[in-house]
Amino acid sequence: MRVHPTAYIHPDATVHPSCKIGPNAVIDGPVRIGANCQLGPSVVIMGHTEIAADCSIHSHAVIGDKPQDKKYNGELSFCRIGERCVIRESVTIHRASIELATTKIGNGCYLMTNSHVAHDCHLEDEVTLVSGALLGGHVHVGSNAVISGNVGVHQHVRIGQLAMIGGVSMISQDVPPFTMTDHQGEIIGLNAVGLALKGISPAEQQELKALFKVICRSGMPQRRSLELAAELANTELGRQFVDFFQAETRRGFCRFRRRNSRLQQSILTPLKQQSTCK
Missing domain, CATH: 1.20.1180.10 (Udp N-acetylglucosamine O-acyltransferase, C-terminal domain)
Known part of the structure; x- marks a missing residue:
């Protein structure tokens, strides 16, 4: 394991020996990190967080911190990141707010700079969050969906698989699978390009x-x-x-x-x- 001398790894953490830990990174608590993961400078991973193999986490990302929920009172909760995820600079992913619940990120997800996944969210496989996308608590995003830049998604919203959300929009209600929205958050038709690219x-x-x-x-x-x-x-x-x-x-x-x-x-x-x- 290649660990920069300025990095901190908590004694209760389990980090696969093939991982690379960058300068000033902090792994605080009973964190579990799988094989071949790379943590960039100043990455912070906290709490009962599990990160599967082959993930790339870039500088200043924070994963597994306490939920931004005033009802949260220190209950034991979790955060899980699937395999082959790319988490870019300053992304934040919070653990769940409900006791024994989990914030889940599926396999192959790509979370771009400054995007945010709030407590109790569930992202299925191959989801893309473009820079500045913000998910409120309890949001469910289907596989292969794309949330464009600077989109805000309200709590408890469902976004179906292969949906394409138009940039700089506010999504306050459910978006059906295979559809696309405009910049006002209205559904304008099927995501024909996404369907074709996925071989439908x-x-x-x-x-x-x-x-x-x-x-x-x-x-x-x-x-x-x-x-x-x-x-x-x-x-x-x-x-x-x-x-x-x-x-x-x-x-x-x-x-x-x-x-x-x-x-x-x-x-x-x-x-x-x-x-x-x-």
Whole structure:
């Protein structure tokens, strides 16, 4: 293990011998760090934090500190970082605020400079937070989602997999999977580029497009649109899309950018005909 002489490692910490610890880094408490991790200058890792193998943590990042929650009263809680994560300069990730709960970062996540993950958040695999992105407490982010620069996400919001959040926006309600938002936080359509880059088949993309039109563009009452969408969903991704709307939500859903009534009618008519044929 290559440890700079100015670094501090707590006696209760477990650090794999293949790790590299930079100058003035602090590992304070029963921290566990896996193989081949690299900690840059002045990194601080605290508490019951576990970092899996092959992570790169850059200078001045702080992981596992106490949650910024006035209700927190010293309860035992955890922070876990998955494999192959890149955590850039001055990122902050806080441990959970609820006793025995965990703030979780999945495998292969990329957290850019000055981004923040608050207590009790859960980021699934391959999530990207661009510089300045701020997640409030209890936020859940699906795999391969991208939160653009200087975005603020309200507590308890869900962001679905492969969602793309437009920069400098405020997200106060749930964002469905496979969709993208504009700078006002309104849903503007499917994340077509992200779907293509992830190798989603044309047939699956077409089904998602049809389901998006039913739920988000048809103008039908939500209950009826979800019933129709559930009938039309044949692929796993399609079912995941519908399930996201049917799951419990504490915040509701972001607004969909409005379309004129003539376009809504042109969308709805063939869908009604398709439903009648069934």
